[in-house]
Amino acid sequence: MLSLHQLRCFLATFEHGSLTGAADALGYAQPSVSEQIRALEKAVGAQLFRRVGRGVVPTTVADELRPHAERTLGAADEALRAVRAAARLETGTIRFGMFGTARLYAGADLVADVLERHPGVRVELVGQNSTEVFDELRRGRLEAAMIAVPSVSSDAMTVTPVARDELVYVSADPEHVSSPVTAHRLAQASLVMAEATWAAEDSTRIVLRRMLQETGRNPRSRIEVEDVETAVELVGRGLADSVIPRGVVDQLLPRLAPGAGWTSLRPRQYDTLAIVHRANATLSPAARLMIELATQRIVALTERY
Amino acid sequence: MLSLHQLRCFLATFEHGSLTGAADALGYAQPSVSEQIRALEKAVGAQLFRRVGRGVVPTTVADELRPHAERTLGAADEALRAVRAAARLETGTIRFGMFGTARLYAGADLVADVLERHPGVRVELVGQNSTEVFDELRRGRLEAAMIAVPSVSSDAMTVTPVARDELVYVSADPEHVSSPVTAHRLAQASLVMAEATWAAEDSTRIVLRRMLQETGRNPRSRIEVEDVETAVELVGRGLADSVIPRGVVDQLLPRLAPGAGWTSLRPRQYDTLAIVHRANATLSPAARLMIELATQRIVALTERY
DNA sequence: GGCTGCCCAAGGTCTGACCTAGGAGTGTGA
DNA sequence: TCACACTCCTAGGTCAGACCTTGGGCAGCC
Numbered sequence: 001m002l003s004l005h006q007l008r009c010f011l012a013t014f015e016h017g018s019l020t021g022a023a024d025a026l027g028y029a030q031p032s033v034s035e036q037i038r039a040l041e042k043a044v045g046a047q048l049f050r051r052v053g054r055g056v057v058p059t060t061v062a063d064e065l066r067p068h069a070e071r072t073l074g075a076a077d078e079a080l081r082a083v084r085a086a087a088r089l090e091t092g093t094i095r096f097g098m099f100g101t102a103r104l105y106a107g108a109d110l111v112a113d114v115l116e117r118h119p120g121v122r123v124e125l126v127g128q129n130s131t132e133v134f135d136e137l138r139r140g141r142l143e144a145a146m147i148a149v150p151s152v153s154s155d156a157m158t159v160t161p162v163a164r165d166e167l168v169y170v171s172a173d174p175e176h177v178s179s180p181v182t183a184h185r186l187a188q189a190s191l192v193m194a195e196a197t198w199a200a201e202d203s204t205r206i207v208l209r210r211m212l213q214e215t216g217r218n219p220r221s222r223i224e225v226e227d228v229e230t231a232v233e234l235v236g237r238g239l240a241d242s243v244i245p246r247g248v249v250d251q252l253l254p255r256l257a258p259g260a261g262w263t264s265l266r267p268r269q270y271d272t273l274a275i276v277h278r279a280n281a282t283l284s285p286a287a288r289l290m291i292e293l294a295t296q297r298i299v300a301l302t303e304r305y
Numbered sequence: 306m307l308s309l310h311q312l313r314c315f316l317a318t319f320e321h322g323s324l325t326g327a328a329d330a331l332g333y334a335q336p337s338v339s340e341q342i343r344a345l346e347k348a349v350g351a352q353l354f355r356r357v358g359r360g361v362v363p364t365t366v367a368d369e370l371r372p373h374a375e376r377t378l379g380a381a382d383e384a385l386r387a388v389r390a391a392a393r394l395e396t397g398t399i400r401f402g403m404f405g406t407a408r409l410y411a412g413a414d415l416v417a418d419v420l421e422r423h424p425g426v427r428v429e430l431v432g433q434n435s436t437e438v439f440d441e442l443r444r445g446r447l448e449a450a451m452i453a454v455p456s457v458s459s460d461a462m463t464v465t466p467v468a469r470d471e472l473v474y475v476s477a478d479p480e481h482v483s484s485p486v487t488a489h490r491l492a493q494a495s496l497v498m499a500e501a502t503w504a505a506e507d508s509t510r511i512v513l514r515r516m517l518q519e520t521g522r523n524p525r526s527r528i529e530v531e532d533v534e535t536a537v538e539l540v541g542r543g544l545a546d547s548v549i550p551r552g553v554v555d556q557l558l559p560r561l562a563p564g565a566g567w568t569s570l571r572p573r574q575y576d577t578l579a580i581v582h583r584a585n586a587t588l589s590p591a592a593r594l595m596i597e598l599a600t601q602r603i604v605a606l607t608e609r610y
Numbered sequence: 611g612g613c614t615g616c617c618c619a620a621g622g623t624c625t626g627a628c629c630t631a632g633g634a635g636t637g638t639g640a
Numbered sequence: 641t642c643a644c645a646c647t648c649c650t651a652g653g654t655c656a657g658a659c660c661t662t663g664g665g666c667a668g669c670c
Binding site for chain 1: 355364
């Protein structure tokens with residue numbers, strides 16, 4: 001069986017024209033190199049050197065092999081170099097999970113933070129929705145993520161809360177936000193909710209459903225849209241009200257719904273922002289980096305309230 | 306230390322998403338593959354797979370490694386393929402030594418013979434002069450050769466005579482070739498001799514010198530030229546006479562010296578055409594091929610006389 | 611909750627990669 | 641021409657590691 005070690009010995013021997021010289025250069029005893037060459041000759045099925053009194057002389061078959069040996073060793077070196085660079089976060093890809101709305105107020109800054117410290121890397125922020133991200137984590141396709149969880153609990157996952165974000169009621173009608181919104185009023189509201197695809201599992205809705213269960217009603221939305229931006233824009237046009245995280249309010253309301261206002265729910269409701277990864281997993285440097293930077297960003301944004 | 310074996314296991318695991326699957330595909334037990342992956346991870350200094358309940362999932366570092374691993378294994382395969390093809394005489398170079406005049410009457414045909422049987426190979430017929438070729442052989446740069454030797458004898462070389470070629474006297478003056486030329490007449494002749502560079506060691510001259518030693522004279526040439534063609538042409542113009550192998554007479558006289566004639570020496574003198582290679586050397590298929598074909602050609606040409 | 615499938619860990623065998631020591635051949639210099 | 645220097649090979653011994661089998665733990669599925 002062919003091996004890189006044999007090729008290394010072959011090249012050294014070829015260049016020195018001598019097994020002893022090659023052995024010295026490689027730091028081995030001469031018989032060791034001799035053995036490798038013999039093994040290589042057996043592997044390729046042809047004599048590579050003529051043993052001629054003083055030293056050895058490559059055959060034409062050796063001439064043929066040499067460029068291929070160099071290419072092979074070069075490719076192996078390159079592989080090692082590339083992987084080490086990736087492991088040191090000099091190149092390669094950093095993949096991190098993040099749910100849709102969190103990405104709205106921390107995503108771009110987080111990516112900027114990473115790129116500043118590690119200019120060579122690619123960054124992938126994956127996941128539109130918390131539960132989707134959660135699933136990727138369970139399957140191991142994702143190492144760690146920042147997600148919004150209504151209740152902090154899991155068995156196979158380690159969930160580390162880093163901040164909480166209040167869910168607030170937004171509306172273009174000043175009367176709707178003149179005082180905190182109770183469960184009763186919420187049940188009657190005409191709402192637009194984002195993340196249509198994942199409606200049933202969306203974290204915000206789970207919170208709302210739990211709130212409304214006390215009144216014996218089911219939460220109903222009048223409009224379903226895919227992204228929060230659209231939802232906020234619809235609120236701005238006065239077509240519906242919505243419930244969104246407080247952080248998103250600061251980020252989107254001035255731009256997309258300048259006339260709208262907001263108020264708390266009563267009782268106040270919160271999404272918990274947490275770092276999640278598989279239990280018993282040792283985290284890679286890349287994951288640790290992302291967790292640290294994401295936490296800093298989220299905490300800085302949410303502790304102002 | 307990185308090894309091809311590790312890369313093979315890595316790729317199989319990557320593709321199957323499972324150590325067991327990779328082990329089955331490679332024909333190993335699962336713990337063996339597991340061990341290789343662990344060794345590879347240690348070698349590159351990064352985790353390549355997350356062990357996640359059912360199966361394993363490649364990390365982004367593994368994504369980075371994969372194309373390099375494929376390139377490396379591909380290059381190794383290519384190396385093996387190229388060398389095996391060269392060893393089977395499908396590609397690569399065949400190098401064979403041949404002295405100047407022999408090449409004149411067998412060279413082109415010999416090359417044609419080789420190319421007909423092995424269309425993919427390159428052919429190198431090296432050596433202008435017998436002694437030069439002999440030296441290349443001693444140094445191992447050449448595996449085997451057909452050379453002209455005045456006397457068949459050597460210590461470190463195996464010399465196998467395959468034919469002999471008579472040395473004949475050629476002249477444009479019919480009177481000079483009307484009867485066999487004795488040593489006495491030869492000593493007085495005005496001669497043109499080829500292979501000026503190697504004058505002292507040229508095989509033909511050694512024969513002549515030995516012949517003339519009996520008369521107590523030294524051979525003297527009036528003209529020295531590099532190649533036999535020029536010598537024959539000068540003979541054709543009547544500027545000098547010469548002594549050349551009989552085979553060359555048939556080949557060159559009609560074309561380069563149409564008016565010239567030839568006669569034997571008295572006593573007759575011969576160059577021995579022999580296959581030479583280092584003693585105790587096992588010959589490669591390429592060398593055996595060249596020896597066989599060259600012998601056939603030379604024998605076919607010389608046995609007519 | 612049992613079953614299956616997958617991984618790791620432990621322990622044993624055997625190949626092969628390495629060493630040292632000694633013998634044979636060749637080229638060089640006295 | 642002889643001895644020395646240099647190269648290669650062979651022989652025999654050590655040790656790492658590549659492979660195996662067996663058994664245990666954990667996740668996902670019926």
